[in-house]
Amino acid sequence: MRKEVPLIITFLAGAFFIADYFIPHTGFSDLAAKINGWAIIVLAASYILGVLNILRINYGRVAKREKDWILKLILVLCMFFMLGAGIFGGITEGTLFDWFFVNTFTPMQATMFALLAFYIASAAFRAFRVRTVQAALLAITAVLVMIGRVPIGETIWKSFPDFTEWIMNVPQLAGKRAILIGAALGAIATGLKVITGLERTYMGQD
Amino acid sequence: MQKFFEFINQLDRRIIFIFVALAIILPLLFPLNIKFTVTEPVRGFYEAIDKVPNGSKVLFACDFEPGSLPELYPMTYAALEQMLKKDLKIIALSLWPAGPPLVEKALTDMAQNEFKRKYGVDYVNLGFKEGREVVMVSMGSSIPNTFPQDYRGTKVSQIPIMQGVNNFKDVKLIVNISAGYPGTKEWVQQVQARYNIGLVSGCTAVSAPEYYPYYQSKQLLGLLGGMKGAAEYEILVNRIGLGRRGMDAQSMAHVIIFLFILLGNLAYFSLKKKGT
Amino acid sequence: MGAFLTLGIISFLYKDNPWYKFCEALFVGISAGYWFCTVFWSQFVAKLWDNIYPTAGQPRQYVYLVGGILGLMMLLRLVPKIGWFSRWPLAFVVGGTAGAYLIGYALSNGMKQVKSTILPLWVSGNLNATVGNIILVVGTFCGLIYFFFSKEQKGTYGKVAKLGIFFLMITFGASFGYTVMARMSLLIGRMDFLFGTWLGLIK
Amino acid sequence: MNNRKISLVILISAIWLTLCSQILLAQEAAPPTGTKFDYHWFDTNRLNVFITLAIVFSAILWFIARAKKGKSLFIRRIAGLDAIEEAVGRATEMGKSVLYIPGIHDMNDIQTVASMIILGNVAKTIARYDIPLIVPIRQPFVVPVAEEAVRQGYLSAGRPDAFMKDNIRFISDEQFAYAAAVNGIMLRERPAANLLLGSFYAESLLLAETGASTGAIQVAGTANIHQLPFFVVACDYTLIGEELFAASAYLSREPKLLGSLKGSDLAKALIVLAIIIGTILETIGVKWFTKLFVVQ
Numbered sequence: 001m002r003k004e005v006p007l008i009i010t011f012l013a014g015a016f017f018i019a020d021y022f023i024p025h026t027g028f029s030d031l032a033a034k035i036n037g038w039a040i041i042v043l044a045a046s047y048i049l050g051v052l053n054i055l056r057i058n059y060g061r062v063a064k065r066e067k068d069w070i071l072k073l074i075l076v077l078c079m080f081f082m083l084g085a086g087i088f089g090g091i092t093e094g095t096l097f098d099w100f101f102v103n104t105f106t107p108m109q110a111t112m113f114a115l116l117a118f119y120i121a122s123a124a125f126r127a128f129r130v131r132t133v134q135a136a137l138l139a140i141t142a143v144l145v146m147i148g149r150v151p152i153g154e155t156i157w158k159s160f161p162d163f164t165e166w167i168m169n170v171p172q173l174a175g176k177r178a179i180l181i182g183a184a185l186g187a188i189a190t191g192l193k194v195i196t197g198l199e200r201t202y203m204g205q206d
Numbered sequence: 207m208q209k210f211f212e213f214i215n216q217l218d219r220r221i222i223f224i225f226v227a228l229a230i231i232l233p234l235l236f237p238l239n240i241k242f243t244v245t246e247p248v249r250g251f252y253e254a255i256d257k258v259p260n261g262s263k264v265l266f267a268c269d270f271e272p273g274s275l276p277e278l279y280p281m282t283y284a285a286l287e288q289m290l291k292k293d294l295k296i297i298a299l300s301l302w303p304a305g306p307p308l309v310e311k312a313l314t315d316m317a318q319n320e321f322k323r324k325y326g327v328d329y330v331n332l333g334f335k336e337g338r339e340v341v342m343v344s345m346g347s348s349i350p351n352t353f354p355q356d357y358r359g360t361k362v363s364q365i366p367i368m369q370g371v372n373n374f375k376d377v378k379l380i381v382n383i384s385a386g387y388p389g390t391k392e393w394v395q396q397v398q399a400r401y402n403i404g405l406v407s408g409c410t411a412v413s414a415p416e417y418y419p420y421y422q423s424k425q426l427l428g429l430l431g432g433m434k435g436a437a438e439y440e441i442l443v444n445r446i447g448l449g450r451r452g453m454d455a456q457s458m459a460h461v462i463i464f465l466f467i468l469l470g471n472l473a474y475f476s477l478k479k480k481g482t
Numbered sequence: 483m484g485a486f487l488t489l490g491i492i493s494f495l496y497k498d499n500p501w502y503k504f505c506e507a508l509f510v511g512i513s514a515g516y517w518f519c520t521v522f523w524s525q526f527v528a529k530l531w532d533n534i535y536p537t538a539g540q541p542r543q544y545v546y547l548v549g550g551i552l553g554l555m556m557l558l559r560l561v562p563k564i565g566w567f568s569r570w571p572l573a574f575v576v577g578g579t580a581g582a583y584l585i586g587y588a589l590s591n592g593m594k595q596v597k598s599t600i601l602p603l604w605v606s607g608n609l610n611a612t613v614g615n616i617i618l619v620v621g622t623f624c625g626l627i628y629f630f631f632s633k634e635q636k637g638t639y640g641k642v643a644k645l646g647i648f649f650l651m652i653t654f655g656a657s658f659g660y661t662v663m664a665r666m667s668l669l670i671g672r673m674d675f676l677f678g679t680w681l682g683l684i685k
Numbered sequence: 686m687n688n689r690k691i692s693l694v695i696l697i698s699a700i701w702l703t704l705c706s707q708i709l710l711a712q713e714a715a716p717p718t719g720t721k722f723d724y725h726w727f728d729t730n731r732l733n734v735f736i737t738l739a740i741v742f743s744a745i746l747w748f749i750a751r752a753k754k755g756k757s758l759f760i761r762r763i764a765g766l767d768a769i770e771e772a773v774g775r776a777t778e779m780g781k782s783v784l785y786i787p788g789i790h791d792m793n794d795i796q797t798v799a800s801m802i803i804l805g806n807v808a809k810t811i812a813r814y815d816i817p818l819i820v821p822i823r824q825p826f827v828v829p830v831a832e833e834a835v836r837q838g839y840l841s842a843g844r845p846d847a848f849m850k851d852n853i854r855f856i857s858d859e860q861f862a863y864a865a866a867v868n869g870i871m872l873r874e875r876p877a878a879n880l881l882l883g884s885f886y887a888e889s890l891l892l893a894e895t896g897a898s899t900g901a902i903q904v905a906g907t908a909n910i911h912q913l914p915f916f917v918v919a920c921d922y923t924l925i926g927e928e929l930f931a932a933s934a935y936l937s938r939e940p941k942l943l944g945s946l947k948g949s950d951l952a953k954a955l956i957v958l959a960i961i962i963g964t965i966l967e968t969i970g971v972k973w974f975t976k977l978f979v980v981q
């Protein structure tokens with residue numbers, strides 16, 4: 001029961017979704033939509049586990065007064081506050097839940113995203129040293145595309161934007177296709193191994 | 207010199223951060239106005255609006271949300287400026303739930319404050335309607351039935367600008383600002399193709415390649431892609447907005463990164479030569 | 483408040499500090515609660531409850547109870563003795579994923595890419611397209627050679643693989659350069675908020 | 686297979702089939718009015734996809750069967766994958782922890798599945814030494830899978846007692862909150878090795894740059910092509926696309942898994958051949974071959 005049933009379920013579920021692509025039968029598609037619904041419900045149920053996981057890990061730290069325990073306490077309190085507001089007050093526009101979302105969540109999210117601009121600069125500085133031919137190709141194309149996309153590139157050379165487009169559409173695309181095709185085969189092989197039960201390290205076997 | 211290169215070689219990344227920040231903030235505060243040419247799709251956008259007879263009614267479909275504002279707000283403002291200069295009557299609406307307040311802000315800033323136009327007579331904000339493509343199709347049979355009230359809750363029958371507006375035949379052009387789905391693609395497929403009405407689009411840089419074929423097949427009369435498209439359009443409208451200011455900042459930031467890469471390499475090679 | 487949190491996150495660029503730590507705790511706590519509620523209403527309630535207790539006139543769809551039972555099995559993890567039951571829903575999701583993704587990859591990454599790589603190496607009267615096509619086909623070919631695992635990369639074969647790596651490097655460089663613009667746009671938007679909307683320094 | 690197994694298979698298949706047929710029959714009896722009801726059981730427009738998949742499947746399964754028979758199979762060294770072992774080794778020498786970031790997608794992304802398989806192998810290596818393996822997770826459903834994978838790894842290394850459940854941490858479903866918290870872990874718990882393997886998006890550079898600034902050895906891998914450049918730039922080794930999927934076979938050295946690598950190599954060779962033939966035919970103006978790859 002412990003070992004075999006999960007393997008059988010994996011096989012059936014996998015084979016079902018492969019078959020779904022080839023079977024246009026409306027009844028079958030409806031069934032597939034329902035089974036997809038099961039998956040959504042299972043994923044949603046796991047959120048309860050997630051919240052409990054957060055509680056367990058942070059409770060230990062607060063109880064033992066580990067370093068930064070006050071922050072962990074703030075974290076858990078914030079979570080409970082949002083849980084309360086969202087479950088009892090609803091999540092539609094105009095609720096307390098929504099207000100907190102707009103006023104704390106949105107600016108922090110946007111700022112974290114904007115930090116990338118700084119990191120992209122420091123990463124470029126550190127990594128784009130022309131040590132080998134490969135590194136040179138990496139650095140030179142990056143610089144060409146970067147400059148060619150902004151007005152100043154056009155000031156330097158009139159056809160710079162067109163040249164940038166060419167890089168994106170020809171050599172860039174060639175490398176990209178090789179990666180995509182390779183990844184497709186990798187994904188197919190992994191999928192097949194999982195479905196047939198050859199690969200089951202991810203699932204306990206005791 | 208040796209010392210300088212050693213310093214560069216072990217540069218603290220926080221110094222780079224400061225330079226990047228300056229490269230962005232300074233051009234925003236003191237615009238440089240670096241020149242660049244206006245591309246064909248952008249010119250098409252401008253000319254399509256330019257060809258509409260002064261005083262006619264246009265539909266302004268703003269399908270976006272806060273996330274894409276840096277890219278889409280500059281073109282929204284510039285388009286409003288061009289339309290208001292021509293005294294076009296603007297009927298604005300949004301198919302994205304978070305859109306209407308953003309549209310309202312832009313209309314208040316431009317139509318009410320800058321051009322002193324009258325709400326309900328010269329422009330109206332119809333707000334949001336759930337249903338995506340279905341809304342578009344339903345507008346084809348009747349706009350007042352699809353949007354019985356405006357964003358402020360006034361009945362459409364009592365709004366002067368909406369008198370005589372029944373369906374797409376009663377507007378001269380659709381100006382769409384699009385952040386994704388539903389957006390330009392759906393306006394082309396559901397409305398432009400069926401009712402044969404002029405359509406121009408401003409969209410994010412990411413979706414521009416997807417819509418470009420519609421421009422080539424003349425289903426879109428014009429196309430603005432991302433902040434760069436907005437900047438080019440601002441040149442035509444003769445306006446200095448976040449698009450053009452942003453382009454200066456963009457250029458400067460790119461140049462700064464380039465200079466740092468260059469310095470890094472100079473340092474690397476000179477130190478390598480000396481064998482340290 | 484927006485500015486306080488914005489600056490708190492930005493302060494991380496200088497170094498890890500209490501202000502950032504506070505923002506981080508706030509961010510993680512609020513977002514964990516936020517997503518739990520969103521998922522609870524839009525997925526759990528919408529898929530399970532609304533199908534079993536639908537609005538009047540709609541038939542009840544008891545099939546969705548199976549999803550509910552699988553979900554319950556997930557929660558059995560909390561009881562050590564029968565925790566192994568949770569492997570059933572795990573197996574169900576992983577298996578389904580493997581099947582669906584396998585098809586997805588085969589189509590969009592596999593066949594569509596192969597199809598668009600099959601190009602004529604000679605386009606009469608269009609030198610640009612001819613050169614472009616040749617580079618595309620050769621580049622993809624060499625790139626694929628690099629991904630062969632069965633053969634040591636030596637000799638002529640190794641050289642082809644090496645050329646493949648060169649193409650990959652060009653790809654990475656170009657997409658890096660291409661992304662710089664979008665990332666800078668976001669920072670420009672943020673700076674415009676701080677200096678324009680908040681401080682009113684930009685006219 | 687013993688009798689018990691066989692009866693199980695029959696039982697579950699029966700449940701499954703009953704369920705399917707019940708629903709199908711109900712619908713066939715009364716198709717919803719106003720909608721077109723399709724009664725076909727095979728989409729002939731997709732025959733080409735079916736044949737392609739059949740070829741790829743048989744290539745992989747054939748090599749696996751060969752490997753099971755004990756034929757030795759050669760696989761070249763893959764630098765990025767050797768680097769995983771090297772990174773773990775270094776963390777052990779320094780007595781510091783290893784941080785394993787399995788991407789930000791849920792279990793319904795096959796990259797996450799691949800990542801979990803690698804996690805099991807990494808856990809097996811780490812279990813022999815007494816250093817913590819920290820796994821921060823963005824999607825709650827991944828938590829139990831990661832727990833199973835790590836526990837299994839420790840079990841196969843004979844150290845089930847060393848398994849620390851609290852190191853598998855659910856953070857937050859929000860992408861950038863997750864990134865902020867992982868950045869915090871990197872700076873405060875100072876792991877000596879960061880392994881970023883799975884499906885990554887915009888946070889890739891935030892994580893990789895912060896990791897680089899702490900001086901940890903970093904191995905990254907993803908099939909998300911837009912994020913690969915950032916890993917290449919900021920990490921010590923990067924697994925590109927297929928290499929990520931090859932990792933489990935390579936690390937476990939299990940013959941049957943290595944067989945699947947050989948199988949996908951054969952499929953790759955066939956694709957290369959198809960491209961060559963297609964290009965030649967296309968150049969001389971023959972179009973039908975290209976059409977075989979059109980997907981409906």
